[in-house]
Amino acid sequence: MEEIRIYQSYISAVVIPLIVIAIPLYGMFKRVPVYESFVEGAKEGFKVGVMIIPYLVAIFVAINMFRASGAMVAMEDFLRPALTMIGFPPEVLPMAIIRPLTGGGSAGVVADLAQQHGMDSIITRMAGTMFGSTETTFYILAVYFGAVNVKKTRHALPAGLIADVIAIFLSVYIVQWWFG
């Protein structure tokens, strides 16, 4: 186990630099105008950055008002015994609730937890893993079925939500086990 962890720390250290050199290399090999492609993609990035601002404002304001009023602590204290029994830190509960509903909003929750608890805290890691491993199920459902005018979605929502719930719990347990 310890060996795997060391191995993983090596992977973590090199994975981003590796992607950063591998992609342009592969692009050049495929005769893609890498610089132009990069700039084109980066332009999109700014649109994404601006697009998430309203979501972040909505979530930052609502969650921090909730925290400042003391209601967050009261809720966490109230739920702590039940959540501790299943090994679920109450701090990541907002993430679990918001994740299937809004992508931008749940990004806001991760950012908020990173500010409150630090980037390397187990709480931020759990929320980050939840963010990375589940999707905005309601949004995908609306977009994909909306595009083809399907109104009766049958078991699509239950199937998606079951997978979300499993992923949310697994994120907590795997991060706990992995970073111990």
Place this chain on the structure above:
Amino acid sequence: MLNYIWAGLIIISVVFALWQDGEDFQNDRYRNGEALSVQIEDLPPGYEGLEDPEPINVSVKISPADYISFFEPAEDMDLVTRGIKSAQVWAEAKAFFAKPIPAKLMTTNRGRELQLTVPDALPTPLDVIYEATKNDNDLLPTYLDGWVLTDGEPGRATASITFGHTSFVKVKQVSATMFEQAGSAVTFSIGLMGVIALWMGLMKIAEDAGLIAVFVKLVRPILGPLFPQIPKDHPALGLIAVNLAANMLALGNAATPLGIKAMESLQELNQEKDTATDSMVMLLAMNTASVQLLPPVTLIAIMGLAAADLFLPIFLVTLVSLGVAITAAKLLGKMRMFKKTDPMRPNNPNAQKGGAA
């Protein structure tokens, strides 16, 4: 649903804050207008307590016992409801008031003021009063009610002070937070933009270089058994493979249009156009729980290099949740309530012309 959660958070915050402030008000938690007796020491020699032209430096001693009985509610209700926590707070107060507090004695337009310097964490509830009433120099203003020079001990006086008026602490905090966080959300997103642009630029190169096609080869073979309703040579399978491959690489912007194309292609096979087929449900389930080889851009933008630690946990979680999504889609599809609405069921009376037989 999200509407209720969001509005609920805001409404609960304000109501909860008002309720707490109401309780503080009822218990007179901050002892507004009441006088606490203190000792002033280190007055300059010959000081007679007339108007002070210049602020003078003194030190103030507050007896822990006085402080405790000052803030402790008469009926001891606070001690009972707050239990051990409260006992701990009073212990902190004892430790805090063991030393004299440096202060400035001056005359302001509010009368004689004794401004206390605040070295570090104050005991409750003085910390709340401090946050609510501190002045521009981060001193805690208190107002002299009356005072008497101690006979025979030059430089000493006994005084009674009142603290600044403190009320609606939580509500004020909640509204301040509202404005502060709205601003910080914008600063935060602007900080993210650079990394998002960098990552999306790289991913665009990957997309243009046909990296998705490489992953299509990996995904393709497993799709046949998962989508039994799609004929072998139908283009829908290829589109689904491309959509899932883009998802694995977290190319969300590329994946969504591809997914919609795949959906349109599945719709061609559908006999009842307003109802989802098993294949559509499977595609959706696989999209919401796709295996992630790379985490999404936003996560990398928020967490920076710290996101690198999460590549493996995310991969593991999604591997399992994809399995769960597939199983759930298959099993739920076998349930009677969903099976009888299957648009592809034999002899479907609602079948429309144009659907594949």
